[in-house]
Structure formats: structure tokens, C-alpha cells
Amino acid sequence: MKVEDLKAYIETGILELYVLGDITPDEKLQVEAMALKHPEVKAELDAIELSMELYAKENAVEPSEKLRGRILGSLLINLGDDNNLTAAPKHEESTEYEEDNIVTLPARKENNFYKYAFAASFTLLIASSIALVNVYGNLKESKDQLIAITLDRQKIANNVNLMDKELIVLRDTSYKIIHLKGTAKTPASVITLAFSPAKKKVVLDMANMQMPKNDEAHQYQLWALVGGKPVDLGVFDAKGDTANIKEMKSIASADAFAVTLEPRGGSVNPTLDQMMVIGKF
Amino acid sequence: MSKKHKISLSEDELVLALRNHEKIAVEALYDMYSSSLYGVISRIVTDTAIAEDVLQETFVKIWHSFSSYSTEKGRLFTWMVNIARNLAIDKIRSKDFKNQNKNQEIENNVTFIDEQRNTVYKPELMGVKDLVQTLKPEQKSIIDLVYFKGYTHVEAADELGIPLGTIKTRLRMGIQQLRKHFN
Numbered sequence: 001m002k003v004e005d006l007k008a009y010i011e012t013g014i015l016e017l018y019v020l021g022d023i024t025p026d027e028k029l030q031v032e033a034m035a036l037k038h039p040e041v042k043a044e045l046d047a048i049e050l051s052m053e054l055y056a057k058e059n060a061v062e063p064s065e066k067l068r069g070r071i072l073g074s075l076l077i078n079l080g081d082d083n084n085l086t087a088a089p090k091h092e093e094s095t096e097y098e099e100d101n102i103v104t105l106p107a108r109k110e111n112n113f114y115k116y117a118f119a120a121s122f123t124l125l126i127a128s129s130i131a132l133v134n135v136y137g138n139l140k141e142s143k144d145q146l147i148a149i150t151l152d153r154q155k156i157a158n159n160v161n162l163m164d165k166e167l168i169v170l171r172d173t174s175y176k177i178i179h180l181k182g183t184a185k186t187p188a189s190v191i192t193l194a195f196s197p198a199k200k201k202v203v204l205d206m207a208n209m210q211m212p213k214n215d216e217a218h219q220y221q222l223w224a225l226v227g228g229k230p231v232d233l234g235v236f237d238a239k240g241d242t243a244n245i246k247e248m249k250s251i252a253s254a255d256a257f258a259v260t261l262e263p264r265g266g267s268v269n270p271t272l273d274q275m276m277v278i279g280k281f
Numbered sequence: 282m283s284k285k286h287k288i289s290l291s292e293d294e295l296v297l298a299l300r301n302h303e304k305i306a307v308e309a310l311y312d313m314y315s316s317s318l319y320g321v322i323s324r325i326v327t328d329t330a331i332a333e334d335v336l337q338e339t340f341v342k343i344w345h346s347f348s349s350y351s352t353e354k355g356r357l358f359t360w361m362v363n364i365a366r367n368l369a370i371d372k373i374r375s376k377d378f379k380n381q382n383k384n385q386e387i388e389n390n391v392t393f394i395d396e397q398r399n400t401v402y403k404p405e406l407m408g409v410k411d412l413v414q415t416l417k418p419e420q421k422s423i424i425d426l427v428y429f430k431g432y433t434h435v436e437a438a439d440e441l442g443i444p445l446g447t448i449k450t451r452l453r454m455g456i457q458q459l460r461k462h463f464n
Contacts, residue, residue: 011453013449013450013452013453016452016453016456017434017449017452019355019359019456020424020427020428020434020452021362021363021366021367021431022427022432022433022434032353032354032355035353035355036353045355046355046356047460047464048456048460049355049356049358049359050356050460050463051456051459051460051462051463051464052359052362052428052456052459053317053356053358053359053362054459054463055424055428055459055463056317056318056320056321056358056362056428057316057317059317059320059321059324059429060316060317060319060320061316061319061320061323061324062315062316062319063315063316063319063333063336064329064333067315067333067336067337068311068312068315070337071311071315071336071337071340072307072308072311074337074340074341075307075311075340075341075344076304076307
């Protein structure tokens with residue numbers, strides 16, 4: 001290495017950093033190798049070291065007097081151990097020294113960052129999961145409510161629809177309203193129906209029907225009497241909770257209407273002793 | 282502060298005596314360097330009891346790892362002060378120490394210590410004090426941060442908000458200044 005190169009090396013300030021202990025292990029080895037090889041570097045290093053040593057002396061702080069005894073005690077006991085000598089000098093507080101003999105070197109600085117970061121992440125994960133479950137629950141509840149509301153809306157729409165139909169029937173002047181009155185068998189029963197010969201339509205008012213409830217095995221059957229002969233107009237149930245109108249089979253003319261209780265599905269001919277209501281047109 | 286039993290040897294004598302595990306070497310080592318090392322330690326660890334523990338740990342470590350020191354690597358003090366500084370920094374970064382909550386803002390320590398204690402004046406350094414005062418404050422603050430506080434020059438650049446190159450220059454110039462004064 002040329003003299004200029006050595007000078008340049010010295011001027012990088014790496015020797016100062018070496019003496020200040022502010023250097024990587026690799027750089028440290030490099031400086032030591034350079035000092036061994038080049039007396040100029042070694043001399044420069046010595047000068048820096050000496051000045052820093054003197055600077056440290058300049059800034060020295062005297063430790064307390066009793067610390068001298070304590071530290072020397074612990075070192076000399078080590079010395080005794082190391083050499084198997086009994087030369088360890090007697091000190092007044094020697095038992096205390098023995099306790100101090102074993103000195104735990106401080107643990108290398110632990111990096112707790114990742115520990116804490118992991119803990120924090122984990123906590124965050126748990127919290128997020130809980131929040132997610134909650135949000136999911138809320139979402140599900142909202143969906144259920146939405147479904148319920150949609151169903152309600154549909155129901156209302158249906159009702160409005162049916163009421164519209166009722167209104168149409170009521171407004172249509174071709175319809176005649178006929179009240180079928182209870183026979184001796186069920187004097188309290190009443191059925192209202194609307195009949196339009198022009199449109200050949202028969203509509204039962206299910207809402208205001210006052211009939212005994214039929215069981216599962218039986219159904220009511222509506223008949224039209226045409227020229228003394230019964231004509232089947234269809235079957236229906238008296239459920240009591242239906243709020244609508246029911247259109248029956250069509251017929252152009254009728255003298256009277258009657259309802260009998262028949263086996264479920266209806267019969268071909270009316271069972272006359274099971275006649276519930278009857279009304280003339 | 283002077284002690285009648287203070288022992289002083291030349292560095293070569295001391296190193297030799299230490300290698301031979303002589304009792305006198307241990308005492309000389311302590312008497313010659315304890316205050317210089319404690320000056321560094323107590324600027325990093327402000328709590329006196331802990332700083333004293335660190336000084337003890339430092340001497341124990343010096344003693345136990347003395348075989349790894351060689352004169353070829355440089356002056357004995359350079360090697361020892363690195364041990365002391367590292368132990369002190371390890372201490373203030375350790376869990377125990379942090380838990381004690383006794384640590385002060387590290388930046389304040391140099392001035393804090395110097396306000397709290399009178400530094401020791403060595404007869405051989407009489408007159409040097411004045412020369413050191415001629416060290417420019419910006420040079421002194423960087424040298425003190427790195428040498429006494431164990432900052433890396435990169436950390437010192439951050440701390441002082443000064444470019445890295447300037448830090449390195451000031452460190453070098455400051456030490457040049459010290460060399461002139463001590464020679």
C-alpha cells in the first residue's frame with residue numbers, strides 16, 4: 001500500500017471509530033490487520049488511543065471508597081480460586097465478598113419488539129374475530145328482519161289485491177248478493193255469495209261466513225239448483241281465519257243456492273240431510 | 282481523593298503482572314483505571330448503586346477475559362473502556378433496569394452527571410483542563426455522545442440532526458484537537 005493510500009485510510013476516520021468502539025467486528029479485524037502491517041497506522045492508532053485515554057482520565061469520576069474493597073475482594077477471591085492459592089488477603093467484610101463473588105453478567109440486550117409485536121398482533125386478531133362474529137350476527141339479524149318485512153309486505157299486497165277483488169265484485173252491478181240462511185239443522189249459519197249471471201260467476205264471501213268448522217274428513221259443497229236439479233259448484237272449508245273471497249265454478253243461471261256437508265272432495269249428489277244453508281236467487 | 286495505598290505500574294508491567302495472576306496487578310488495575318472507567322459508566326448509568334455494580338461487573342469481566350487481550354491490538358484502556366461501555370449499555374437496556382424506572386433521558390446524562398459530580402483532577406493533568414475547554418462544543422458533544430454514552434456515530438447524527446459526514450469530520454477533528462492538547 002502506498003503512503004498516500006495509507007494517509008487516505010487514516011483520514012477516513014475509521015481509526016477514531018475503532019478507538020471509540022463504534023465499529024463492526026469485520027472493520028475491527030481489518031483495522032487490527034492494518035495496524036499490524038503498517039507502522040504508520042499503528043502509530044496513528046496509538047496516538048488516538050492515548051488521547052482518548054487521557055480524555056477519559058480528564059472526565060474520570062472517583063467511585064466510592066468502599067467499592068474498592070468490594071471489587072478487589074471479589075477479584076482476589078477469583079484469583080485465589082484460579083491459582084489455588086491461599087493468598088487472598090483478609091478483609092473485614094470478607095463474607096460479604098464471597099457472596100459478591102459470583103457476578104451475573106448482564107443478559108445481552110433482549111429484543112422484546114417481536115415478542116410485543118406478536119402479542120399485539122394476536123390480540124388484534126382475537127379482537128377482529130370477535131368483532132367479525134358480532135358483525136356477522138348483526139348482519140344475519142338484519143337479513144332475517146328484511147325477510148320478515150318482505151313477507152309482511154307481500155301479505156299486505158295480497159290482502160290489498162284480494163280487497164281490490166272484493167271491491168270489484170261489490171262495484172260490479174251485474175252481481176247480486178244472496179244470503180244463504182241456516183236450515184233447521186244450523187239456524188245460526190249464514191253465507192253470503194255474489195252471483196253474476198251475465199259473467200257466469202259465483203263468488204263466496206269467506207270473511208263473513210258463519211258456519212260450524214268442518215273436520216278434516218269433510219268439506220262444504222256449494223250447489224246451484226237449476227230447474228230442481230243440483231249442480232256442483234265446488235267445495236270449500238270454513239276455516240274462520242280466511243279474509244278473502246273465493247270464486248266457485250261458473251254457472252249461467254240458478255234458482256237457488258245451497259251448501260251441504262260432504263266427505264272431503266265433495267260428492268256427485270248432495271246429501272240432503274246434511275244441508276246447512278239455502279237461499280233463493 | 283488521593284490514597285496512600287494507590288498503586289501504579291507501567292502498562293507493560295501491569296499487563297505482565299495480570300497475565301501472571303499477581304495480586305498486586307489486580308490492585309494496580311483498579312487504582313489506575315477505576316475512576317476513568319467509572320466516569321464512562323456513571324455517565325450511562327445514572328443510578329449510583331447500579332453504576333457501582335456495573336463497575337464491579339466490568340472488572341470481573343476484564344479479569345476473566347484477560348487472556349483475549351493482546352498488546353498488539355492496542356492500549357489496555359481502549360480494550361477495557363469498551364467492556365465497561367458495553368456492560369453499562371447492556372444494563373440500561375436490560376429488562377431489570379427498565380423495570381426499575383430509574384433511567385433518565387439518556388441525552389441528558391452527560392450534563393446531568395457533570396452537574397452532579399465534580400470530576401476528579403489528576404495532578405498530571407493540571408493545566409490540561411484549559412486546553413480541553415478549547416475543544417469546540419460541537420466537537421465535544423459528539424465525542425461525548427460516542428465515547429461516554431456509547432452512541433454509534435449514526436445514532437449521534439440522528440440525535441443531533443447533523444449529516445453523517447459532518448459527524449465523522451467533527452469526531453476526527455475533535456480527537457485531533459485532543460491529541461494536540463495532550464501531547
